Amino acid sequence: MRVAIIGGGAAGFFAAITAKEKHPEAKIVIFEKSKAVLSKVKISGGGRCNLTHATDAIDELCKAYPRGGKKLKNAFHIFxxxxxxxxxxxxGVPLTIQDDLCVFPKSQDSQSIVDCFLNETSRLDVRVETGKEVKAIQRKDAAFELHFKEEKIKPAIFDKVIVTTGGSPKRNELDWLENLGHKIEDPVPSLFTFNMPGESVSQLMGIVVENAIVSVQGTKFKAAGPLLITHWGMSGPAVLKLSSFAARHLSEMKYQFNVQVNWVNEENQEMVLRNLLDIINAHPSKALSNFRPFDLPSRLWLYMLDKSALQHTKRWNELSKKGLNQLVNLLTNDSYAVNGKTTFRDEYVTCGGVSLESIDMKSMQSKSCEGIYFAGEIMDIDAITGGFNLQAAWTTGYIAGQFI
Ligand SMILES: Cc1cc2nc3c(=O)[nH]c(=O)nc-3n(C[C@H](O)[C@H](O)[C@H](O)COP(=O)(O)OP(=O)(O)OC[C@H]3O[C@@H](n4cnc5c(N)ncnc54)[C@H](O)[C@@H]3O)c2cc1C
Structure with a gap:
């Protein structure tokens, strides 16, 4: 059996190694368009490679995927x-699990993962051919003919093909797969931070609020976690998560929307009011600026007092009912205009790609072209940060490699 793997990234290598271990007689070739393989693995996790997440329950794992989570459930039971x-x-790659359950190689160096793959492909005699970009696949009887962009490279025949070409924000780069009968979900970026050019909150850059809730106004999209104020707007895990949950909606809004911030992670306004009333009882004569509710960062608290037009020197027991309500509203329902996005450390992933409706998720085989399989980010699967995107590449790569 001749097997072509198109794409020399995480999913491609995992599929190739699995396929060769399952079918030792098979001739397996990885075609990679660029000069180097595994470039994304190399830069992943800031060069440390957050290769998975050590969640115990598969249901929990699935929740990290705004696209594909439900359909991955059975796949996670396989791998x-x-x-x-x-x-x-x-x-031979020892791993370490951080407190936040992110998993890294013990070496804290993604090169350990790259080396592992290169050693395995060399040991198993999987051929790796770089500088070869596949531009079309044509059926030839029961086999497939691969055509390359580079004119001097002759077409090559394979019995099975695994497509692992990764995420692509450009719709036209998916035309060759659409031409084979696959449905394409328009690709848009996910995992980005919010630009707020007109908002003075960016003066507070560097401030981290440990547990905030951010939501897209007028929608059900919301996410909780640490929020970081930057010189361009807002970032941090809560914002990245929200950008992932709402990736397609925000693209449709052309990244112009209002974000609501609950600074205190308490949605019950009654509870927040009670907390402020307790402060009035316990510290009646303290100046507003001298006692911060919910242990908010001091610069943020002063900014909120200014935003509510409350004097810093006012005492807590001088707060009017209106002032109290204003504060409760600001703490739980603050609003900022977003205009544009910025990629976080270039760690974006693509939302969209080959629709899961076109793929049999038990085998990762194409429903329209028997003999073609998919794995990795080319599929309409993507997750929040934390090792989940690579996990999807390993799982789908493993299944495709097993089932060819
Ligand atoms: C900077 C950065 C950091 C990240 N860090 C993490 C992390 O720590 N943890 C995590 O879980 N996820 C992380 N991600 C996401 C994760 O790296 C990807 O989801 C994952 O690498 C996808 O693997 P893949 O094999 O599907 O695609 P890719 O790794 O993109 O590989 C696809 C390969 O196919 C090649 N190719 C494309 N088209 C063709 C063609 N027509 N012919 C031949 N070759 C082709 C490409 O050149 C590429 O090498 C990160 C992403 C980025 C950008």
Whole structure:
């Protein structure tokens, strides 16, 4: 059996190694368009490679995928995050689990993962051909003919093909897969931070609020977690998560929308009011500026007093009912205009790609072209940060490699 893997990234290598271990007689070739393979793995996780997430329950794992989560459930039962960890450790890559359950190689260097893949492909005699970009696949009887962009490279025949070409924000780069009968979900970026050019809150750059809730006004999209104020707007895990949940909606809004911020992670306004009344009882004569509710960062609290037009020197027991309500509203329902996005450390992923409706998720085989399989970010699967995107590449790559 001749197997072509198109794309030399995480999913491509995982699929190739799995396929060769399952079918030792198969001739397996990875075609990579650029000069280097595994470039994204190399830069992943800030060069440390957050290769998975050590969540215990598969249901929890699925929740990290705004696109594909439900359909990945069975796939994770075949190859889970725990299987992935065992896979790398069995191949001589010791791992470490952080407090936040993100998993890294113990070396804290993504090169350990790259080396592991290169050693495995060399040991198993999987051929890796760089500088070869596949531009079309044509059916030839029961086999497939691959055509390359580089004119001097002759078409090549394979029995099975696994497409692992990764995320692509450009719709036209997916035309060749659409031409084979696959439905394409328009690709848009996910995992970005919010630009707020007209908002004075950026003066507070550097401030982190440990547990905020951010939501897109007028929608159900919301996310909780640390919020970082930057010189261009807002970032941090809560914002990245929200950008992932709402990726398609925000693209449709052309990244112009209002974000609501609950600075205190308490949606019950009664509770927040009670907290402020307790402060009035306990510290009646303290100046507003001298006692911060919910342990808010001091610069943020002063900014809120200014935003509510409350004098810093006013005492807590001098707060009028109107002033109290204003503060409760600001603490739980603050609003900022977003205009544009910025990619976070270039760690974006693509929302969209080959629709899961076109793929049999039990085998990752195309429903319209028997013999073609998919794995990785080319599929309409993407997740929040934390090792989940690579996990999807390992799981789908493993299944495609097993089922060819
Ligand atoms: C900077 C950065 C950091 C990240 N960090 C993390 C992290 O720590 N943890 C995590 O879980 N996720 C992370 N991600 C996301 C994760 O890296 C990707 O989701 C994952 O690498 C996708 O793997 P893939 O094999 O599907 O695609 P890719 O890694 O993109 O590989 C696809 C390969 O196919 C090649 N190719 C494309 N078209 C063709 C063609 N026509 N012919 C031949 N070759 C082709 C490309 O050149 C590429 O090498 C990060 C992403 C970025 C950008």
């Amino acid at each position: 889970s995050n725990k299987d992935c960890m065992a896979w790398f450790e069995a191949r």
